[in-house]
Amino acid sequence: MAATLEKININGVEVPVIYEESKLVPAFNLKLIFTNGGELGTFMSSKKDYASSITDLGSAILEEGTKQLGSVKFAQELEERSITLSSDSGRESLSISLSALKEDMGDALGYLDALLRSPNLTPKALNKVKEDAIANILQKEADFDEIANDELTKILFKGTPCAYIPTQKSIQKVTLKDIEEYYKRHIVLSGLVILAGGDVSFKEFEKRIQPILSNFKKGNTYPIQKCTLAQTKENIITKKPTEQAYVYFGSPLTIQDYAKEAYKMRVAAFVLGAGGFGSRLLEEVRVKRGLAYSAYWHAYNTKSATYGLGYLQTKLDNKDEAIQVVKEVISDFIQKGITQEELDAAKKFLLGSEPLRNETLSQRLSKAYNAYYFGQPLDFGIQELANIERLQLEDINAYIKQHREILDLSFSIVEK
Structure with a gap:
């Protein structure tokens, strides 16, 4: 039920x-x-x-x-x-x-x-x-x-x-x-x-x-305040006794219509950095160049803030090169979009793994709440999957190219 x-x-x-x-x-x-x-x-x-x-x-x-x-x-x-x-x-x-x-x-x-x-x-x-x-x-x-x-x-x-x-x-x-x-x-x-x-x-x-x-009072409502991301890029370096460089990076992300955009951003994020092996960042940073063990990028969308967030850990000597690769990968992603092969792989994983995200009662209730939170019907997830299945390459690439704001990367680095 x-x-x-x-x-x-x-x-x-x-x-x-x-x-x-x-x-x-x-x-x-x-x-x-x-x-x-x-x-x-x-x-x-x-x-x-x-x-x-x-x-x-x-x-x-x-x-x-x-x-x-x-x-x-x-x-x-x-x-x-x-x-x-x-x-x-x-x-x-x-x-x-x-x-x-x-x-x-x-x-x-x-x-x-x-x-x-x-x-x-x-x-x-x-x-x-x-x-x-x-x-x-x-x-x-x-x-x-x-x-x-x-x-x-x-x-x-x-x-x-x-x-x-x-x-x-x-x-x-x-x-x-x-x-x-x-x-x-x-x-x-x-x-x-x-x-x-x-x-x-x-x-x-x-x-x-x-x-x-019945013991609760009605109380007041405090509308969730939107936290606007800083408009200027900034880098910060923290010195610590470490043999590795810890690199976190983030940027603004604009999602104006959740119902129309959520599924596209889900696919885009999967290809860029949320999909693990096969994602652009991990392929370029780890597989091709051996600069880090892991690298990812996720899109976060809430009522209070919407932004992109990524991470990698690398040797101190590789830090600058790894950061440059991140910038290049994201720039290329925005300019050229994704390939049909990447779209097919994203669809296969997101559609194929869906049953695993609905196994428990807690998972199903949380998913229904997420739809309610964004003002959507509780079965919004079914509609989202259908939209992913129908998504065409030209549509996802047109959408990706609209999000040049994620190029405005700020970096936080812990190094020796």
């Missing part, structure tokens, strides 16, 4: 629910997506320069149990019942995920309700998640991939909230009051989207989830 778009009326608010009933496994899955609860929403509601750290720590505390049971006892009780309850946050949203066997669905929803009513907002829990966050930052100081990526993010999104990277200082600024205000403003009905499904009917799910959601 395919996913359907339902509605649940909670306190006068129509909450969208993407639901799929599946009897293949006697289990239940639920994800609450607070689309206003990401870093950008927190920045808009709090107006604080450490909003990203508030979001990160607010999400982390939701994995520290309830105030009554504490972290250890709460985790033990979940484990005894094979219940998984976790949270995650990003640039745009906060999500809380729950999964359990069908027979434990009542208990699982009970723990979710308890967590949402009384999260572990205590000095002890806050100090723990702060220590964990700082330890993660310290660990990243030796992760040269993370350093290169973070520095690229800063120059690509300079002057926007998307450029903020949590630091030890920003983490230390966060108070319990900040977290409490974050929950009050962002764990609300406005902007909530629910993904759910499993071996239970929608009517049964609706009856069980309504009492939990």
Whole structure:
């Protein structure tokens, strides 16, 4: 049974629910997506320069149990019942995920309700998640991939909230009051989207989830802010004790009509650098010249930012040549487009591997949500595959040639 778009009326608010009933496994899955609860929403509601750290720590505390049971006892009780309850946050949203066997669905929803009513907002829990966050930052100081990526993010999104990277200082600024205000403003009905499904009917799910959601306030909506990429190309070099050069590169990418462009960009990205062996970048950088073990380029399209991002790692002595090859490959790609052989290979992989992307309930719900996120029908993926199958060489090449903006490459390099 395919996913359907339902509605649940909670306190006068129509909450969208993407639901799929599946009897293949006697289990239940639920994800609450607070689309206003990401870093950008927190920045808009709090107006604080450490909003990203508030979001990160607010999400982390939701994995520290309830105030009554504490972290250890709460985790033990979940484990005894094979219940998984976790949270995650990003640039745009906060999500809380729950999964359990069908027979434990009542208990699982009970723990979710308890967590949402009384999260572990205590000095002890806050100090723990702060220590964990700082330890993660310290660990990243030796992760040269993370350093290169973070520095690229800063120059690509300079002057926007998307450029903020949590630091030890920003983490230390966060108070319990900040977290409490974050929950009050962002764990609300406005902007909530629910993904759910499993071996239970929608009517049964609706009856069980309504009492939990009825405790939520309507709240305000914080429109997702678009982070405009910097208009000037910039290179940044970070010196570290490394025997390899870590090279990250990015550029603007303009996608104006998702429904008409998504499938074309998917094919273009696959050929340029997302397709692994056989992609232009990997063939030229690794196979033909032996300059790097891997090289890729992906197109990222979200409501907050649309851009191209690539990466390679090479010997220090090969860095300059590898960067030049990247520029040449992307320039040639824009000027000449792709070949019929490359188009056929992209079609074969993208169409042939589709069943692997729909094996699990979680995969199918996520795919349906992605369509909903972009304002498309839930079965948009089927239409996209049909468009890929019908795509002609002259059409994809005309589309590629329109995207000269990806030539405006900025580089972030970690070297010795």
